[in-house]
Amino acid sequence: MPERQLTASPRDFLCEHTPSKSRVLALLAHDDGPDSLQAVLTCRDPELAHRAAELLRRTMSRAAGVLPADSVDGLCVQLPDAPASSLRQAVAHVLAGTWPAATGTLITWPEGSAHEDPGQDDDADSEGSGDNDEATESGGPARGEARLRDLPGQVVRIATLREFHVHDRQALLDAAGEQGWEPMPADQLDDDDPHDVVGAVMWLADPPVDVDGADSLTECSQASLLRRDKGHEVASWSAEPVVADFGPGWRAARAGQPPEDALEEELPDFAALFPAEPPHCEDPECEDERCLWQLTPRTADLLYTALSLLADEAYDDAEELGDGRLVPDEHEGSWGVFPRLPKLTFASDLQWRRRFARAADDLADDLERGHWPRPTCTAEELALHLAIDDAGDSADELGDDSDGTGHGTRSTLPVHRDDYDFGACTDMFFQDTDVLMLYSSRFDGIEDPDGDANRQLGVGDLRAQAWFEPFGNVTVRDPHRGFRR
Numbered sequence: 025m026p027e028r029q030l031t032a033s034p035r036d037f038l039c040e041h042t043p044s045k046s047r048v049l050a051l052l053a054h055d056d057g058p059d060s061l062q063a064v065l066t067c068r069d070p071e072l073a074h075r076a077a078e079l080l081r082r083t084m085s086r087a088a089g090v091l092p093a094d095s096v097d098g099l100c101v102q103l104p105d106a107p108a109s110s111l112r113q114a115v116a117h118v119l120a121g122t123w124p125a126a127t128g129t130l131i132t133w134p135e136g137s138a139h140e141d142p143g144q145d146d147d148a149d150s151e152g153s154g155d156n157d158e159a160t161e162s163g164g165p166a167r168g169e170a171r172l173r174d175l176p177g178q179v180v181r182i183a184t185l186r187e188f189h190v191h192d193r194q195a196l197l198d199a200a201g202e203q204g205w206e207p208m209p210a211d212q213l214d215d216d217d218p219h220d221v222v223g224a225v226m227w228l229a230d231p232p233v234d235v236d237g238a239d240s241l242t243e244c245s246q247a248s249l250l251r252r253d254k255g256h257e258v259a260s261w262s263a264e265p266v267v268a269d270f271g272p273g274w275r276a277a278r279a280g281q282p283p284e285d286a287l288e289e290e291l292p293d294f295a296a297l298f299p300a301e302p303p304h305c306e307d308p309e310c311e312d313e314r315c316l317w318q319l320t321p322r323t324a325d326l327l328y329t330a331l332s333l334l335a336d337e338a339y340d341d342a343e344e345l346g347d348g349r350l351v352p353d354e355h356e357g358s359w360g361v362f363p364r365l366p367k368l369t370f371a372s373d374l375q376w377r378r379r380f381a382r383a384a385d386d387l388a389d390d391l392e393r394g395h396w397p398r399p400t401c402t403a404e405e406l407a408l409h410l411a412i413d414d415a416g417d418s419a420d421e422l423g424d425d426s427d428g429t430g431h432g433t434r435s436t437l438p439v440h441r442d443d444y445d446f447g448a449c450t451d452m453f454f455q456d457t458d459v460l461m462l463y464s465s466r467f468d469g470i471e472d473p474d475g476d477a478n479r480q481l482g483v484g485d486l487r488a489q490a491w492f493e494p495f496g497n498v499t500v501r502d503p504h505r506g507f508r509r
Contacts, residue, residue: 032123034084035059037077039070046073048080050114052123062123065110067103075099076111078169083118171261172252179250179258183268188225188238195237200224253346255374264507292328294321297394300440317448321437323415324391326444330414331388331397334407337361338381339509347373364410366462368471369488378507379492383407385508386501397453400498403491405459412446412453419444455495458483 032052038061040047048064064080067073079099096115100108117123172179190196197207197219205227207213207220225238250256259266300320337360350362350370362369362377369376384407387397399405422444442448450457461467461483469475471486478484485493494500 032060033121034080034118034123037064037080037084039073039077041070041073044068046070048073048077048111048114050080050123064114065103065107067107072099072102074169076103076107079111080114080118083115169260170258172250172256172258175258181250181259181266183266185268186229188229190221190225190238192237193219193221196221196224196228197237199236200227203227253348254343255346255378267509291325292392294324294328294391295437297321297391298324300438300442303441317445317452318440318442319396319449319452320440320442322440322443323445323449325437326415326418327397327411327446327449328388328391330411330418331384331391331407334361334411334414335381335384335388335508338377338384342374342377342381345374345377361410365406368462369491372488376488376491379403380407382505382507383492384411386505387411398498399454400494400501401492402459402486405454406491408453409450409457409460412449416444416446419446455497459486462486 032054034050035053036051038049038051040049045066045068047066049061050064052060052062054060065073065076067076076099079095096112100111103111200223205224208223210218213220228236228238250258257263298319298321300318303315341361345362352363352367352370361380362372365380380403383401383403387399387404387408390397397408399408458481461470467477470477470481470483471488472478473485473487478486
């Protein structure tokens with residue numbers, strides 16, 4: 025015997041994503057029970073699932089109760105048959121204003137008990153909704169799922185830093201318990217916080233209030249406008265972590281500990297990472313291993329510094345340039361890195377420029393782990409060429425420091441006859457120097473893998489969009505490594 029069908033009213037449509045599939049869920053309101061979730065459709069493409077939820081939400085907001093058929097058909101043709109059929113059925117339910125629900129999925133409230141009005145918690149969302157409500161009714165995405173480009177007004181991001189000194193743990197736990205807090209299960213707590221003090225502080229401090237049993241030590245915020253031309257995005261759509269830098273503590277600076285000191289302490293120990301053996305003899309033709317060229321601590325130190333500075337400048341320049349085209353006459357002298365690249369890269373976008381900055385970081389990380397910086401793609405080759413030039417200039421500025429009396433940490437590094445031999449670095453670190461042909465007008469068009477000159481010389485794809493493709497004979501870097509900043 026089939027189950028008796030009840031009717032519910034849809035309140036919202038949500039998406040649930042896993043690595044293997046995405047689902048669209050309907051949030052349903054019932055007269056005699058709490059709200060419930062019901063699956064609408066399942067597909068493998070998260071973007072299609074998101075668009076399906078938006079379509080259903082727009083359908084719900086249409087006062088006339090109709091939706092252009094082409095908008096439904098246009099999405100359905102991109103979905104497999106089963107989810108497309110489910111979507112059409114869901115649209116029909118929304119237009120009808122009712123939603124069938126099996127009785128077995130509901131919990132009925134006891135007669136006479138009080139329960140929340142399904143529309144009651146909408147009050148807070150409706151207050152001050154302004155342009156967001158208008159955007160939803162005009163066919164735009166819902167407020168909580170909009171991207172920066174979808175929002176008509178300005179978007180302000182506020183990052184807040186708060187720190188609490190817990191001077192009376194029991195008072196803190198008691199105060200949190202009185203407000204309904206319950207500690208995490210013991211098997212989920214770390215050994216350094218067996219009482220879940222962190223959870224109690226978070227419970228009491230959200231929203232920010234005076235916390236019984238604890239004094240507020242730090243409370244500061246940063247606010248900024250999000251701008252698409254600088255590559256910004258709202259947090260829920262951001263492809264990179266949202267990071268706030270509150271800088272060094274003002275008391276530490278006043279106590280005479282400048283940030284440079286802290287950075288110098290964190291420099292890699294290149295003497296241990298690249299131990300250089302004394303030469304076997306003075307014969308330049310000697311083939312003893314100790315007489316072969318070595319990457320010395322001082323060379324590694326200057327090269328690491330050059331790569332790190334190159335990455336920092338590239339990140340700064342990328343943020344300033346955004347997706348804009350680089351114009352040499354206008355921008356030369358204003359940015360330190362990208363005018364130095366071949367002209368075919370001048371029209372690259374923000375993400376390309378950030379990836380180039382990461383290429384310099386990746387090579388610096390190689391040195392920090394005690395490995396030679398071996399480029400794995402064209403971008404890394406060019407970054408290493410630039411860094412070697414910069415390191416050579418720095419070595420010239422240092423002059424003769426063979427007695428170890430120079431300034432900074434490199435004065436403590438051992439001296440070796442191979443120090444600052446950056447010509448040897450070029451010979452040893454690269455498989456070839458084909459990428460440098462991009463600077464010569466004699467080789468115009470050499471970047472095109474279908475061009476005659478490219479095929480004859482076998483230089484491969486040197487177009488800007490291929491600069492981050494890994495070479496076929498190297499270990500590929502972790503594609504999920506993220507960006508330093």
